[in-house]
Amino acid sequence: MIVFFYNVLLSATLLVSLPWWLWRMATANKYREGLLERLGCVPRRLSNGGLSNGEVRVIWLHAVSVGEVLAVTRLVAEMDAVFPTYRLVISTTTRTGQTVARERFGAARVFYCPLDLPWAVWAYLAALRPAMLVLAETEFWPNLLSGCFRRGIPVLVANGRISDRSWPRYWRLRSVWRPFLSRLSRVLAQTGLDAERLLALGCERVTVSGNLKFDVRVSQPARATALLGALRGPLQLLVAGSTLEGEEALLLEAWPAVCGMPAESPAPLAMVIAPRHPERFPAVAALLAQSGHPWRRVSALGREPLRAGELLLLDSIGELASLYSLAAVAFVGGSLVNGGGHNPLEPAQFAVPVVMGPHFANFRAIVEAMRAADAIEIVKPEALERQLAGLLRDSGRAAALGQRGRAVFAAQTGATARTVAAIGELLGESGR
Numbered sequence: 001m002i003v004f005f006y007n008v009l010l011s012a013t014l015l016v017s018l019p020w021w022l023w024r025m026a027t028a029n030k031y032r033e034g035l036l037e038r039l040g041c042v043p044r045r046l047s048n049g050g051l052s053n054g055e056v057r058v059i060w061l062h063a064v065s066v067g068e069v070l071a072v073t074r075l076v077a078e079m080d081a082v083f084p085t086y087r088l089v090i091s092t093t094t095r096t097g098q099t100v101a102r103e104r105f106g107a108a109r110v111f112y113c114p115l116d117l118p119w120a121v122w123a124y125l126a127a128l129r130p131a132m133l134v135l136a137e138t139e140f141w142p143n144l145l146s147g148c149f150r151r152g153i154p155v156l157v158a159n160g161r162i163s164d165r166s167w168p169r170y171w172r173l174r175s176v177w178r179p180f181l182s183r184l185s186r187v188l189a190q191t192g193l194d195a196e197r198l199l200a201l202g203c204e205r206v207t208v209s210g211n212l213k214f215d216v217r218v219s220q221p222a223r224a225t226a227l228l229g230a231l232r233g234p235l236q237l238l239v240a241g242s243t244l245e246g247e248e249a250l251l252l253e254a255w256p257a258v259c260g261m262p263a264e265s266p267a268p269l270a271m272v273i274a275p276r277h278p279e280r281f282p283a284v285a286a287l288l289a290q291s292g293h294p295w296r297r298v299s300a301l302g303r304e305p306l307r308a309g310e311l312l313l314l315d316s317i318g319e320l321a322s323l324y325s326l327a328a329v330a331f332v333g334g335s336l337v338n339g340g341g342h343n344p345l346e347p348a349q350f351a352v353p354v355v356m357g358p359h360f361a362n363f364r365a366i367v368e369a370m371r372a373a374d375a376i377e378i379v380k381p382e383a384l385e386r387q388l389a390g391l392l393r394d395s396g397r398a399a400a401l402g403q404r405g406r407a408v409f410a411a412q413t414g415a416t417a418r419t420v421a422a423i424g425e426l427l428g429e430s431g432r
Contacts, residue, residue, distance in 0.1 A: 002179060003146050033095055034112035040120030042127040045108050046089060056087045059423075060130040062113055063090060065097040066317065067343070068136040069104065071159055071212045076105055078420050083427070086131065093139075096278055100318040116141040125151060132426060134158055138166075145180045154185040154426045158419050159212045161190045162197040164361040165340060170201055178202030186422050188415075191365040209422070210415035211366065213345055222319035224298050228272070229326055232306050235268045236328035236392065239352075241320045242276040242342035243333035247357075248284050250336055252291050252311075254385035258392065259309050269392065270306045272298070272323065274314035276334060276342065281315045288313060325350045329391045329398060332356045336381050341367065344376055348405035353391050353398045355379055369412065375404035 037043055059079065063069045069092060079088050090105050091113035092098045101110045114120035121143045133148050133155045148155050162170060170177060181187075181202040188209035189195035195206050221229070228237070238258070240251050251273065260267040275284050288295040288311050295311035306312070314320060324330055330347035332354055334340055341360030344367060348354055355377045360367045370376040379387045391398045 002176060003142050034098065037112040038115045038120065040114055040117070040123035042123055043111055046111060046127065057085060058128045058130045059083065059086050059088045059132050059134060060124075060128055061088060061090050061134040061136065062139055063092055063097065063101065063136040064139050065092065065094040066100050068092075068139075068159075069097050069101045070216060070321065070343075072136050073104055074215045074217065074416050075158065075212055075419055078416055079423065082420055082424065086427075089128065096317050103318055114144075116143045118143050118147075121147045125153070132156060132423065134423065137161055140177070140180065142180060145183075149183050155183075156185055156423060156426055157187040157203075159190055159209075159415070160187050160198055160206075161194045162201070163340070164364065167197055170197070174201050185426055188419055188422060190415075193365070207422075209418040210412060212415045212419065213343055213366070214409060214412040215414070215416040216321075216345075217349065218322045218325065220322075221325070222322035224314060224316060224319040225322045225326060227301055228298065228306070228312070228323065231301065231304070232270065232326070235270050235306050235308060237326050238269060238271040238329050238331070238388065238392065239274070239320075239324055239327035239347070240271060240331040241274045241324065241333060241346070243273060243284075243331075244276055244337050244339045245280065245283075246337045247333050248273055248275070248287055250381055250384060251331070252287065252293075254388060255291075255293065255311070257385045258389045267392070268308050269328075270308065270310045270312060272312045272314055272327075274320045274323070276339075278315075278317055281313065285313055285315070321346045324352055327352045329388060330354050331384075331388065334362075335359045336384065344370060344405070345409050348375070348402075348409045351399075351402035351406040353377070353401040354405055355384075355387055355391070357381065357384075370405060370408050373404050373408050375401060375408050377401070 061072065063072050076088060076090065089109045090101050091111050092101050093113050098110065098112060114124050125147050130153055133153055135155065135157050137159050138157065138161060145155060178201065182204050184203055185205065187198055187203045187206045189198055189206055190211045192208055195208050198206050255271060259269045273284060275281060285297065293309060293311050294307060295313065297313045297315050299315050314323065324347035327347060330352045332342050332344045334342045335357030338359045340362030341356060343363055344354045344356060356367065358378060358380055367376060371378065377387050
């Protein structure tokens with residue numbers, strides 16, 4: 001009954017908003033890309049290898065966007081190795097997530113997740129006939145879940161979490177979610193707090209497995225990393241990653257003091273700015289052009305070495321995690337403005353000292369673990385200049401902070417192995 005009313009409300013909403021969606025599709029390519037797949041047209045590439053006639057058993061893993069794709073990178077590799085008789089296919093919701101997933105996992109098994117429309121979901125479940133659905137974090141959709149339940153398909157939630165921001169919304173609708181969440185086969189929560197919240201919402205088979213992001217390792221340098229490594233010479237790099245609107249302006253305001261300008265010889269330092277969202281690359285480029293500082297796009301770098309005081313715009317996706325390996329200090333964005341923060345483990349794995357702003361709700365457990373070990377600097381906007389300059393000029397303090405961060409990263413591993421074990425148990429229980 002809940003699904004019926006959900007579909008009525010969903011249909012009415014789509015009907016009312018149809019003009020807006022048509023306008024967005026006409027004016028922005030990201031709304032057109034993958035549209036047929038989202039509406040239930042199963043791509044032919046998923047039928048390769050006998051998938052469509054049942055000769056190959058399938059595990060469907062869904063990762064919403066770039067963050068989730070990066071988090072499951074090692075999990076995918078482990079599943080490929082541990083379950084060789086299964087074909088793992090991966091869906092994403094966003095275009096950026098799709099791009100990174102295709103690069104990391106191969107385009108032949110990556111597709112856009114169908115919209116939560118009955119016919120679209122049915123088309124994929126009928127074509128894939130998955131032995132299991134694995135949801136990264138908390139991507140709950142009523143039609144997708146109910147479709148799996150009706151077909152007896154186990155559903156496992158990996159790396160499950162309920163953020164501070166989403167918790168009030170889930171709690172208000174707990175009576176709606178309970179019939180779905182109570183039927184999940186297994187829920188692996190990142191932290192004890194996440195487990196408590198998931199249990200309160202109706203999940204019944206919840207265990208704490210840890211965070212998959214602690215297990216992710218950068219296996220090889222990205223193209224941008226190799227290029228900047230060759231061009232930087234004696235310069236140190238300040239890498240500002242996953243920045244949101246407003247943060248670039250704060251970084252540019254602090255930059256003259258951080259690198260010792262105005263002076264005839266600025267400190268041997270350059271800064272890389274990596275916006276979180278690719279659609280903001282042009283706006284950030286315009287901001288850098290207006291700053292009066294020398295700057296270049298990383299995608300347009302030739303053979304000219306980097307210069308002291310230069311600004312570099314990382315205008316690509318999927319390369320930031322590797323690029324942190326070159327940083328003398330890393331600023332992790334989404335944290336000076338109220339954006340929930342981003343993952344400080346990406347630079348911490350390289351023993352790079354990490355600076356974040358006070359807004360880190362989306363990564364609270366990770367940040368608190370690092371704070372408890374004195375392995376991260378949390379700063380307010382007005383203290384950004386002082387903290388960055390202090391770490392860059394005190395190499396001993398910066399190195400100690402970075403080593404403590406790497407120790408936290410290393411101590412929290414193991415979530416991937418626990419997740420693979422849970423998947424194996426469910427596959428055995430399902431008899432598939």
